[in-house]
Amino acid sequence: MDALTTQLEQYNRDLDKFILPGTLMDCFEYHRRREMRKASAAFNDNELSWFLHMMNELRGVADRKDDFDLLFDPVMYMVDHPAWTAPPSVVVEMPPLNTEVRETVEPGTQFARIAENEAARLRTLAETYPDAAILGLANIAAAAYADAGRVFADRRSAIRYLAINASARLEDYWSEDDSLWKRAGNRRVQLSDMVAELKEQMLADQVTTAESAVTEEDLTCYSEEQIKYFAFNPDKFLLSGKTRHMTLCGFCQERIARWIDYVRKTEEQFMSEREGKLPVA
Numbered sequence: 001m002d003a004l005t006t007q008l009e010q011y012n013r014d015l016d017k018f019i020l021p022g023t024l025m026d027c028f029e030y031h032r033r034r035e036m037r038k039a040s041a042a043f044n045d046n047e048l049s050w051f052l053h054m055m056n057e058l059r060g061v062a063d064r065k066d067d068f069d070l071l072f073d074p075v076m077y078m079v080d081h082p083a084w085t086a087p088p089s090v091v092v093e094m095p096p097l098n099t100e101v102r103e104t105v106e107p108g109t110q111f112a113r114i115a116e117n118e119a120a121r122l123r124t125l126a127e128t129y130p131d132a133a134i135l136g137l138a139n140i141a142a143a144a145y146a147d148a149g150r151v152f153a154d155r156r157s158a159i160r161y162l163a164i165n166a167s168a169r170l171e172d173y174w175s176e177d178d179s180l181w182k183r184a185g186n187r188r189v190q191l192s193d194m195v196a197e198l199k200e201q202m203l204a205d206q207v208t209t210a211e212s213a214v215t216e217e218d219l220t221c222y223s224e225e226q227i228k229y230f231a232f233n234p235d236k237f238l239l240s241g242k243t244r245h246m247t248l249c250g251f252c253q254e255r256i257a258r259w260i261d262y263v264r265k266t267e268e269q270f271m272s273e274r275e276g277k278l279p280v281a
């Protein structure tokens, strides 16, 4: 398993726990999954599984996906992206969508040929589906890509959007050579304030931790001084009466993990310097 797959798996596990976003990437994932759930609400489970089946036919046996999160996944194109470590925020710079790259390339180039071929194949696979279904599926994809405000004029443009953006062949192209994506330039995505919204929701839902409902104080981030103090004095942290926030906030977990790492490295360096100075018998 390669490093990115491991990172993504770890990541999906972390998101299962209901905690406040720790990084900009968490904010993005929470945002897009919420938008996607809204767009999917137009269909029942059977319809959704037929859509997934159709899209997997397009992708091919080796590249099947188990759900829409992974099928319409812009994060796949974000290896080494700064959002993995940046603090939570409401704006993220994303790589362009394949359909945006398509607009920048000449007809007849390898990229254009693959893209047009994918669109033609999906047109055939989608033949039995009514227009409303195809437009609805394209809306789910646009939500998953955080492509807000995207409107599909007709069946044809919806099919192109689905086929080109979810194409396994263009993924392969990208992993061989991403220069066309770089040349097309990033897109700027505006997110809802997920930290504020989740805090509000946790208070409203009376989410419980350690058998009592969370309070506003439990949802308040530690100051930089507190984080540093707790990292150097774990025993004081346990006695501080402020431990509940740590279980709820991915951001503070990231911050304290960095300091604890720093403390450990400093201690190791100190020990090895001392050992180096021990008199030789």
Ligand SMILES: [Zn+2]
Pocket (backbone or CB within 6 Å): 220, 221, 222, 245, 249, 250, 251, 252, 253
């Ligand atoms: Zn926090």
